[in-house]
Amino acid sequence: MKIISVANQKGGVGKTTTTINLAVALADLGKKVLILDLDPQGNASTGLGHLAPDRKLTLYDVLVDGEPLSKATVMTQVNNLCLVPSTTDLSSADIEMIEDKARVMRLKKALQDPILAKENFDYVFIDCPPSLSLLTVNAFVASDTVLVPLQSEFFALEGLSQLLLTIKDVRESLGSTLRVEGVLLTMFDRRNKLSQQVEKDARENLGGLVYEAIIPRNVRISEAPSYGQAAVHYDQYGKGARAYVALAHEFLAGQN
Amino acid sequence: MKIISVANQKGGVGKTTTTINLAVALADLGKKVLILDLDPQGNASTGLGHLAPDRKLTLYDVLVDGEPLSKATVMTQVNNLCLVPSTTDLSSADIEMIEDKARVMRLKKALQDPILAKENFDYVFIDCPPSLSLLTVNAFVASDTVLVPLQSEFFALEGLSQLLLTIKDVRESLGSTLRVEGVLLTMFDRRNKLSQQVEKDARENLGGLVYEAIIPRNVRISEAPSYGQAAVHYDQYGKGARAYVALAHEFLAGQN
Numbered sequence: 001m002k003i004i005s006v007a008n009q010k011g012g013v014g015k016t017t018t019t020i021n022l023a024v025a026l027a028d029l030g031k032k033v034l035i036l037d038l039d040p041q042g043n044a045s046t047g048l049g050h051l052a053p054d055r056k057l058t059l060y061d062v063l064v065d066g067e068p069l070s071k072a073t074v075m076t077q078v079n080n081l082c083l084v085p086s087t088t089d090l091s092s093a094d095i096e097m098i099e100d101k102a103r104v105m106r107l108k109k110a111l112q113d114p115i116l117a118k119e120n121f122d123y124v125f126i127d128c129p130p131s132l133s134l135l136t137v138n139a140f141v142a143s144d145t146v147l148v149p150l151q152s153e154f155f156a157l158e159g160l161s162q163l164l165l166t167i168k169d170v171r172e173s174l175g176s177t178l179r180v181e182g183v184l185l186t187m188f189d190r191r192n193k194l195s196q197q198v199e200k201d202a203r204e205n206l207g208g209l210v211y212e213a214i215i216p217r218n219v220r221i222s223e224a225p226s227y228g229q230a231a232v233h234y235d236q237y238g239k240g241a242r243a244y245v246a247l248a249h250e251f252l253a254g255q256n
Numbered sequence: 257m258k259i260i261s262v263a264n265q266k267g268g269v270g271k272t273t274t275t276i277n278l279a280v281a282l283a284d285l286g287k288k289v290l291i292l293d294l295d296p297q298g299n300a301s302t303g304l305g306h307l308a309p310d311r312k313l314t315l316y317d318v319l320v321d322g323e324p325l326s327k328a329t330v331m332t333q334v335n336n337l338c339l340v341p342s343t344t345d346l347s348s349a350d351i352e353m354i355e356d357k358a359r360v361m362r363l364k365k366a367l368q369d370p371i372l373a374k375e376n377f378d379y380v381f382i383d384c385p386p387s388l389s390l391l392t393v394n395a396f397v398a399s400d401t402v403l404v405p406l407q408s409e410f411f412a413l414e415g416l417s418q419l420l421l422t423i424k425d426v427r428e429s430l431g432s433t434l435r436v437e438g439v440l441l442t443m444f445d446r447r448n449k450l451s452q453q454v455e456k457d458a459r460e461n462l463g464g465l466v467y468e469a470i471i472p473r474n475v476r477i478s479e480a481p482s483y484g485q486a487a488v489h490y491d492q493y494g495k496g497a498r499a500y501v502a503l504a505h506e507f508l509a510g511q512n
């Protein structure tokens with residue numbers, strides 16, 4: 001079971017969209033996948049059609065009250081894909097865990113649930129909130145790698161070095177092997193010189209970490225969540241969906 | 257001096273872009289304006305051409321070390337507009353202030369700086385980070401109103417009710433008069449049925465709170481920060497810039 005955080009403290013860069021579409025594309029390829037919705041906004045849950053009133057046990061109950069992760073895991077409408085949902089309660093989790101010296105280890109411990117291990121998930125993706133707060137640090141401590149969506153816009157590059165520093169801090173302070181899984185260019189517009197500049201800068205500075213697959217800005221991608229579906233199902237022959245499927249293949253090729 | 261938070265916990269909805277462009281448009285109309293960059297990403301500072309190496313005193317020093325706000329205030333390249341910048345240090349402010357029972361009042365107290373009062377600012381805009389954390393609560397406690405940028409996308413509507421609840425909580429628990437200044441539709445694409453749906457839903461549910469002015473998705477707006485300028489200066493005759501100028505006029509008309 002490989003655990004991957006999808007993170008970037010810059011908001012609106014495509015973390016949730018990437019988590020949903022990559023996970024669904026991998027599930028379609030026969031991999032068993034689990035999504036942890038670690039964002040109090042609960043967008044990954046909604047985007048998979050799991051609406052707020054249906055969320056009985058959530059990541060809040062797991063992190064704050066110690067409920068087993070397996071108990072909060074639900075099926076989705078997609079074969080091979082399960083979800084642990086979130087609600088806005090999660091936004092108070094960092095204050096509620098503040099007394100616990102081992103608060104950064106809570107998610108890592110929860111993922112060691114023996115009943116969860118029996119499910120034989122190939123991949124666990126953690127959709128992170130837009131901040132480098134305790135929730136995101138919990139995700140990094142629990143993860144093997146971090147997949148970084150990078151919006152092809154000016155402000156997005158600015159936050160990248162801080163994110164890479166935080167990953168290094170977690171690796172060194174906890175003696176873990178946390179590293180970058182890959183950097184994915186999102187909302188890319190070929191006609192826009194800013195997009196081209198961001199791609200050039202990213203490939204120059206990050207080299208092979210940047211995926212060949214690039215996700216174009218594509219209106220079908222932003223429509224899909226309103227139908228509770230991933231874009232790879234909602235508009236499977238569209239440019240956006242095909243880019244995420246290409247990413248899934250490139251991601252799998254990189255696992256060896 | 258009226259204090260306005262620009263907030264929405266959903267990431268990437270145009271908080272920083274709205275803060276910069278509305279503030280600059282008001283400064284051009286002769287109002288004296290101050291921007292507080294309360295986001296550890298420091299995008300408002302960068303977007304105004306105030307680069308990280310130049311940031312001597314920041315909001316971190318004000319909130320955590322008690323430096324006077326007037327001391328951290330710098331001029332910008334725009335007449336009538338000043339800034340209090342931020343750096344990534346600010347992301348540890350909530351943990352560092354946790355012992356202080358009155359931690360939510362720190363920004364409010366800092367804004368009572370007598371030297372700042374002599375500057376006779378008409379408006380103070382606080383660019384908030386994408387979360388409902390201690391920094392954003394500090395902004396709400398210090399503010400008269402909250403201006404809410406609403407991206408014309410599906411996930412953006414989902415978080416709105418939570419944001420309105422938080423504003424109500426702050427108002428009731430502190431006996432303040434905090435209310436919504438207005439809701440601004442951003443990144444609007446007339447050809448996209450999702451944008452039209454979000455506008456219809458917003459006007460039906462929020463009525464007169466929604467500005468007439470709508471900010472279109474416009475590539476010049478996203479290019480402007482890479483030149484350290486507001487879009488209203490970088491591309492002053494463009495559709496995006498003109499929409500922000502229209503907003504400034506509508507905002508002023510609403511002040512009476």
Ligand SMILES: Nc1ncnc2c1ncn2[C@@H]1O[C@H](COP(=O)(O)OP(=O)(O)OP(=O)(O)O)[C@@H](O)[C@H]1O
Binds near residue numbers: 015016129216219
């Ligand atoms: N390639 C794309 N083309 C067009 N729209 C997109 C694309 N990817 C994401 N979007 C839309 O952009 C918005 C932001 O994406 P998303 O919510 O996935 O970002 P995020 O990083 O998870 O945001 P947050 O920081 O709030 O968690 C959403 O409305 C989404 O539907």
Ligand SMILES: Nc1ncnc2c1ncn2[C@@H]1O[C@H](COP(=O)(O)OP(=O)(O)OP(=O)(O)O)[C@@H](O)[C@H]1O
Binds near residue numbers: 009272472477479496
């Ligand atoms: N009307 C618009 N048209 C096109 N691009 C826009 C528009 N408004 C903002 N942008 C771009 O979209 C991205 C997100 O905007 P911005 O950074 O202002 O949002 P934010 O809410 O402040 O994000 P965060 O949640 O990270 O603080 C930026 O790259 C910005 O340049």
Ligand SMILES: [Mg+2]
Binds near residue numbers: 043127128
């Ligand atoms: Mg998200």
Ligand SMILES: [Mg+2]
Binds near residue numbers: 383385
């Ligand atoms: Mg911002």
